[in-house]
Amino acid sequence: MPYYESPVDGTRLHYIDHGPATGPVVVFVASAYVGHEMWEYQTLPLAEAGFRCVALDRRGHGRSDDVWSGYDLDTLADDVNGLLDHLDLRGITLVGHSVGTAEVIRCVTRHGTARVDRVALVAGVSPGVVRTPRLPEGIAPADLRADEELFRRDRAAYYTRLADAFFALQFPENEVSPAYVRYMVDLCLSAEPRAATAVRAVVAELDIADELAGLELPVLVVHGTDDASAPLALTGERAARLVPDGVLKVYERAGHGLFATHAARLTADLREFAEAGAARPVEPAEAGAR
Template sequence: MPYYESPVDGTRLHYVDHGPARGAVAVFVAGAYLGHEMWEHQMLPLAEAGYRCVGLDRRGHGRSDDVWSGYDLDTLADDLQGLLDHLDLREVTLIAHSVGTAEVVRCLTRHGSSRVVRAALVCGVSPGIIRSERLPDGVDPALARADEEFFRRDRPAWFTRFADAFFAVTSAGNEVSDAYVRYLVDRCLVATPRAATGVRSVVTGLDLTAELSAVDVPVLVVHGTHDTSAPLARTGERLARLLPDAVLKVYENGGHGLFFTHAERLTTDLRAYLGGPGATTATTGICRMLAAAGIGG
């Protein structure tokens, strides 16, 4: 299995590398608790279409090493940059979900964009969801603490209880099999208790409003109307406004788990955004204009 060592502390981190070695490169960063497997409905068809798709398991997740430390945003961003450096990837499109969007933003503001040409932020919790001075409409910290107590007491029950809202099943009528819910809960439970609580701490302390203006690559922001984990007005819409060069695509009836419920549309939009394998910058620009016009999904 492919591994590399974190440039911060030598933690052994797992990744997958699918598709042709010379295809246009997309690097996928998963949401909290999940490894690269959450992206199967995007990575597999894109790799089959000729793109090089690299997926990272963050520390304590998937097949990466179980370690005690490093669950802060700077270290997680350094781990991501370490993967780009390890594989010597260039002209990369970074694609992230949920808390992974914060890792991508911090990676770009901390390390620059010499290896990155664009990013796609899907259902992001960025710029932040907990109430603070710069996020006055965020979630009450007391509610977040109560949720944390439930999570620590019974993680399997927590994941199971929130599956309906995660996929917007009742609220939007999305169809998800019981078998897939069980599968995804099982994958979430692979994340160690330390890693899971550490990543939750990143979310509860997150406020990226001051650094978003430093992101110097085009960004596609994808968000669902029924995302209760990261409500559209507080996250996706705000994120698109604060980024210097962003296009927002809103998925009607999409929840936080739209990577599954809206998988075909998301894959189509990502493919249009990436352009053809080995696409030129000009081609990419055309794709961005089409996305802004609402064409291509």
Template sequence: MPYFESPVDGTRLHYADHGPATGPVAVFVSSAYMGHEMWEYQMLPLAEAGYRCVALDRRGHGRSDDVWSGYDLDTLADDVHGLLDHLDLRDVTLIGHSVGTGEVIRCVTRHGRARVARVALVAGVSPGTVRSPGTPDGLDPQVVRADDELFRRDRAGYFTALADDFFAVHLPGNQVSAPYVRYMIDRCLVATPRAANGIRAVVAALDLAGELPALDLPVLVVHGTHDTSAPLAGTGERAARLLPDATLKVYENAGHGLFATHAARLTADLREFLDAGAVRAAEPAIAGAGRP
């Protein structure tokens, strides 16, 4: 299995690397609690179509090492950038879901654009969902603390109770099987208790409104109208307004789990975004062709 060591503290981190080594590169950063498996319906068809698809298991998640420390946004972003360095990836499209969008944003604002050409924010909790100086209309921190207590008491019950809303299964077009939902809950429970609570703290502290205007590169923002984890107005729509070069795509009836309920559409939109990046990267070479 492919692993590399975190540049921060040497934590052994697992990643998946699918598709041809020479194709356009998409690097996926997962939601809280989930490993790279959540991107099955995007990575497999894109890799089969000739794109190189790489995905990281966050520390304490998936097959990465169970460690006590490092659950802060800077360290998690450094882990992502460490993967880009380890594989010497360039002209990358970074794709994050939920809290993964925060890691993607901080990776670019902290490390620059030397390796990253484009960014996709899918059902993001960025720029933030909890009340803070940058998000004055966010959730009351006291409500979040009460929710944390429920989570600590019974993680399995917590995930099970919220699964229907996560996928918005009560709305037309959002068909996911009961076995698939069970599988995703089981994958969430692979995240260690320390990692699960650590990543919740990252979400609670997220305040990226000041960083989004500095993200001077093409950004695709994908969000669902019925995302209860990250309501559209305060996250996807707000992020798109703050970004200098954003394209917002809103999926009607989609919830937070649109990577499964709207899998084919998301894959097609990501492929279009990747192709646009490949064309833009080739333009200087094309423009220079035939010059003396």
């Protein structure tokens, strides 16, 4: 089982590395509460198509070590960059979902583009969702505090109650099975309470509009019209406007969990985006975990 150590404090972090070693590289950073498993509908088909797919479990998530500290955005971004250094990856398409988009952005603005060629922001909370002087239409801090109280009182009930909105299941075409919903809730509960609440604090304080404006590389923004966790107008549309070289792809009736409900479309869009930056054509190859 592959692990590496955080360059910040030595925390042992788990990752997967699937597909051929010579394939174009796509690195995935997951949402809060979950690990690399959330990307199965992207990593498996892309690896089978000849891509090298790498995904990590954030500290306190999945199979990575449970630690008390290191949940500030700089450290989380340094953990991501540590994986890129550990595997000596180059020409990377770096993909983040939800709060993972903030880690992706901070990784690039903090460590540069020597390894990363392009960035994909999927259902991101970036550049921020909380009300500030320059985002008066953002979510009120009082509403966030009330939501935090519910979360701390009963995480299992919180995840279960919000599942329908997460996947936008009010639309029949966004079908996911009750078994899959239970699986995702279980994944969320596998994150340590400390890790879960600390990552939520990152979202509550997030305001990285200036960093988006400084991303000097191609950026793909994928977002759903019915994302209840990260409203399109506050996040995806703003992000696409702020980056110098960005493309916004809006999925009608998609929610925050579009990685599952719109899996095939997202995988195709990520493949097209990654191939555009590849130095050579992708050759079909037999995937295998190293």
